[in-house]
Amino acid sequence: MTVRRVAVVGGGITGLVAAHRLRQQLGGGIDITLVEAGTRLGGKLRTVPLGGGPVDVGAEAFLARRPEVSDLIAELGLSDELVYPAGRQPLIWSQGSLHPLPARTLMGIPSTAESVAGLVDEATCARIAAEPSVPLTWDTASDMSVAALVGSRFGEQVVRRSVDPLLGGVYSGLAESIGVRAAVPTLAAALDAGAASLTAAVAAALPTPAPGPVFGALRGGYGTLLDALHDAARPRVLSGIPASGLRRDGDGWWLDPVGRVDGVVLAVPAPQLVELVADAAPALADAASGIALASSAVVALALPSGAALPDNSGILVATGEALGAKAFTLSGRKWPHLADRDVTLLRASYGRFGDAAVVDLPDADLIARARADLEVVTGIRAEPVDAFVQRWHDGLPQYAPGHLDRVAAIEAAAADVEGLEVAGAYLRGVGVPACVASGTTAATRLATRVAG
Incomplete structure (x- = not known):
């Protein structure tokens, strides 16, 4: 009996979920290869040790009122890892002072x-x-x-x-x-x-208040979920090697460095998708072109315990301010499980669309900026006991006007290409739940084709 082979290109949360769903739906006999151009899995999710324990330096939370991540966590036996925010409110820094987040x-x-x-x-x-x-x-x-x-x-x-x-x-x-x-x-x-008016439209669109937390996270960070997905999917991982050479091979596909496969899920950012399918599926490449991306950096700091941060979950920064940071997450205030440490944890975020230069500053310069900006908004001058800088080059797609039309064109073009599915944050949501949904949809479509 011929062993079916499939490839997933992209080792972020979307690709890992796709590999997991393919394993579930096609069974232990399927050969799944996961190709990741970088040297680590997880994409824009990453957990690192900082200040005596794990800290997320990419996305740190998920929307708990969407079911995808909570259901996946339960499915993988990680429900005991679920944690929720303390319920503190964020602030906005504008015109040189702090303001409550508007209600x-x-x-x-x-x-x-x-x-x-x-x-x-x-x-x-x-x-x-x-x-x-x-x-x-x-x-x-x-x-x-x-x-x-x-x-x-x-x-x-x-x-x-x-x-x-x-x-x-x-x-x-x-x-x-x-x-x-x-x-x-x-x-x-x-x-x-x-x-009849924008104020009326906003009032009509405001969500109905619902019980329960809005956001959730994992006690051990997203790395816990990434490891569990990898273990459940059991793919052959080729990391540090970019995929290339995608072309038709009979009723399947050829993909370097994997070889011939019966189907492919492309869980990569839009520019990489365009490059991969330019020759094999030009209509798909054309539909996906033009989606811009923004780069950012996270500076995670562990300050001495007792640092007098505001009793709030974070500080957002208005544009046009004489401040480099675009936001601070006061992690030790926001998350009870992080408040138990012997340090005070926070994250400063840098980089907006069209302003990527700050992202490539040396680590020491970014840490110095974070400390200076923190002093401006809080008055705190404490020397960090630990720090970590994470850069996210081209990390977030920009949902420009007309984005949903572009997505419809991408999905229509992909539907015309047998045995190839697309997934990722550039489609129908940049949050982790949307990426989980995207990977699941792509894997289910491909599994139906391969199994048939």
């Missing part, structure tokens, strides 16, 4: 003037209050940037001080680089349904 906003877009009172000036508040009286033009057949929509209705201060800090945390982007339909789909739906 009743949608990705920072206010539903009332009161939502952002104190964060923006009185003239802007008056403009928001009067916005329902200004005729709204919204084209249900097109898309626009978040900046264009919010700026035209509420003004520049709302974009820079409330919206940009939230979008920067999700996409490492700015309101100009992100489209409304992909980033704030419930808002677009309310506008499509005929909301």
Whole structure:
């Protein structure tokens, strides 16, 4: 009997989930090869030792109200590892001072003037209050940037001080680089349904308060999940070797360095996808071209215990501030399991779309910047007892206006290519739950083809 062979290109969370699902659905007899150009698995998830224990230096949490990650954790027997935040609120640094994160906003877009009172000036508040009286033009057949929509209705201060800090945390982007339909789909739906004003649309799109935590994490970091996925999938791993030479081989595919396979899941960023399929599937390459990416860096610091950080989960930074960092995660305040250590943990984040130069500064310079920025916003000057710098080059795709149309074109082009599936954060969500869903969908489609 001929052994079926499949390849997964990309060893991030999406690729590892795809390999796991392929093993589940095709059984122990299937030969699965996982090809990763880098020297480690996990992609944009990474857990490192810092300050006496594991700390995530990529994504640190997942949206607990989506089921994909929680269900996967339970499936892999890791439920005892689940932890939740302490419930503290974040702050925003704007105009040289700290402000509470505005309430009743949608990705920072206010539903009332009161939502952002104190964060923006009185003239802007008056403009928001009067916005329902200004005729709204919204084209249900097109898309626009978040900046264009919010700026035209509420003004520049709302974009820079409330919206940009939230979008920067999700996409490492700015309101100009992100489209409304992909980033704030419930808002677009309310506008499509005929909301008379932006404030009315935001109010209609706000989620109904639900019990339970919004976010979750793993006590031992995401590395625990990555290891469990690898052990369950049992792939042959080829790391440090970029995939290339993808071409048809009979009713299967040829892929260097793997050889002939019956099917392939491409779980790589859009630019690598375009390069891989340029000759074998030019329509797919054309559909996936043009998706821009943002680079960022995380500086994780362990300060002496007792460092007087604010009693908040983090600090987001408005754009246009005389501060290099775009955000601080006050990890030891945010997560109870990290508060038990003999150090005070935090992370400073750098890099926005179009500003990648800071990411390539030497480690010592980035650590010095993080310390200086932390002193500005908190007054703390303590010498770190431990530090770690993690760079994420081209780490986050920008969901520009029209992104959902591009995704539809990518998925349609991929559907026309037998035995090849695509998955990743550039499709329908950059969060870990969306990546888990994407890897699962791609693996299920390929397994059906291979098994048939």
